[in-house]
Amino acid sequence: MEPATRDALFAEAMQQHLGIFLKTAYAFTAAAADRDDLVQEMLLAAWQALPSFDGSSKLSTFLYRVANNRALNWNRSQRRYGHKLAALEQCPQLTLETGDAHSDHARLDWLYTLIRKLAPIDRTVLMLHLDQLSHREIGEVTSLTENNVGVRLHRIKRWLSEQKDTHHGP
Amino acid sequence: MDLSHLEQAWSQQTVAAPAVPAATVSARLESEVRSAQRRFRGTIVMAVSLLVLGWITTLAAHLTGIKPLTPLTVLSQVIGSALYIALLARALQSARAARAEIACLGGSLRDSIAATQRTLELQIQNTRIAAVAIPLVVASGAWLFLAKHLAGEMPGFSAVLASSFLALLGTLIGAALWHRHRTVLAPRHRELTETLSTLE
Known part of the structure; x- marks a missing residue:
């Protein structure tokens, strides 16, 4: 691939898809520094x-x-890449912004806390679903079958509902 | 199972626009990656130079008559060089595995986790080899001091002190490597195996 194409x-990734990185980071880490x-x-x-990237799938x-x-491999590579990233300290502090409603913040905090309790693959499945990817697209990312994605999502949603009822979530 | 309000809150998330342009970030990343590649190449070149220098020094000492080669010296030099080359080969193998891991980053989760697991397995093997080989090399050094004492070339107290120090050093290095294997690498391997099994 030509450097200019890269x-x-x-x-394009930075301008249009930065949310993918940010939401994934929120789902995998709780501390701001880790994020x-x-x-x-x-x-x-x-x-x-x-x-x-050969263009056979969407860039997103x-x-x-x-x-x-990267999020799944992060534990191991944390130290390995630490020195490389020193030059990126000037990178913008990325934040997620929601609507003004306080309840939205509370809901998101609660949701991210629960997402972090899920098994890593289920975290990914739920996030992709929340980002409105189809079962087929989720399968493309995770290498799960469409049926498997459906079964997992059903189980995850049921668990989320139980958590909401048990812990009086927002 | 009405989670629509959660889905709605999720969809309202927006990302604050980054202050640094993509081109600047890209340039920084490129420079970081290139400098890491240069560091690795530099380390390999230095390691090979040391090996070649070792042989040149040995041969020069022999040819000038300063220290003539004996069968024992040649044998130890050959064994040392073979171990050194094996170590370099393992380092290059690890670098290849790391490159393969990067190439799989845009692939499916299964392929990527499998690639990470292969790199990790290589690290585990390297740690196991080092945990045995380093103490062995250090122990042979300790034995050398005792042999020198027995040959009358070294006082007993110095020989015991040096041997004890090397034995302690070997034990500490071996224990540290084993500790890393037990507390970092093995649990991570189990974690990846579990994640992979959930994809079956």
Whole structure:
């Protein structure tokens, strides 16, 4: 892949799909410092993986894969890439902004806390579902069958409902 | 199971626009990756240079008559070089596995986790080898001091002190490596295996 093509794709990822990295980081880490580290790692991973993007899927699908793969590998590589990312300390502090309603913040906090309690694959499945990907697209990212995605989502939603009832969630 | 209000809150999330342009971030990433590649290449070049320098010094000492080669010296030099080359080969193998892992980052979760697991398995093997090999090399060094004492080339107290120090060092290095294997690498491997099994 030509460097110019990579740069153009990376710019598109930064401008239009930054939310993918950010939401995934929120789902996998609770502490703000860890989240920043993970987002930086995801950006590095995306930049390194982009030459293997062949256009057979949407760029967003590719980035969902990179983000989730990096999040799953993050424990091990945390120290390994630590020194590389020192130069990225000037990166913007990324935040998620919701509507003004206080209840939305509370709901999101509660939802992210629950997402972090799920098994890693289920976390990914739920996030992709919340981002309105179809079962087929979720399957493309996770390599699960459409049926399996459906079964998992049903189970996860039931569990979320139980948590809501048990812990009086928002 | 009405989770619509959660889904609605989720959909209202927006990302604050980054202050740094994508081109700047891209340039920083490229520079970081390139400098890491240079560091790795530099380490390999330095390691090979040390090996070549070791042989040049040995041969020069022999040819100038400063320290003639004996069969024992040649044997230890050959064994040392073989171990050194094996170590370099493992380092290159690990680097290849890390590159393969990066190439799989845009692939499916299964492929990516499997690639990570392969890299981790290589790390586990390296740690196991090092946990045995390093203490062995150190122990042979300790034995050398005792042999020197027995040959009358070293006082008993110095020989015991040096041997004890090396034995302690070998034990500490071995224990540290084993600790890393037990507390970091093995649990991570189990975690990845579990994650992979949930994808079956």
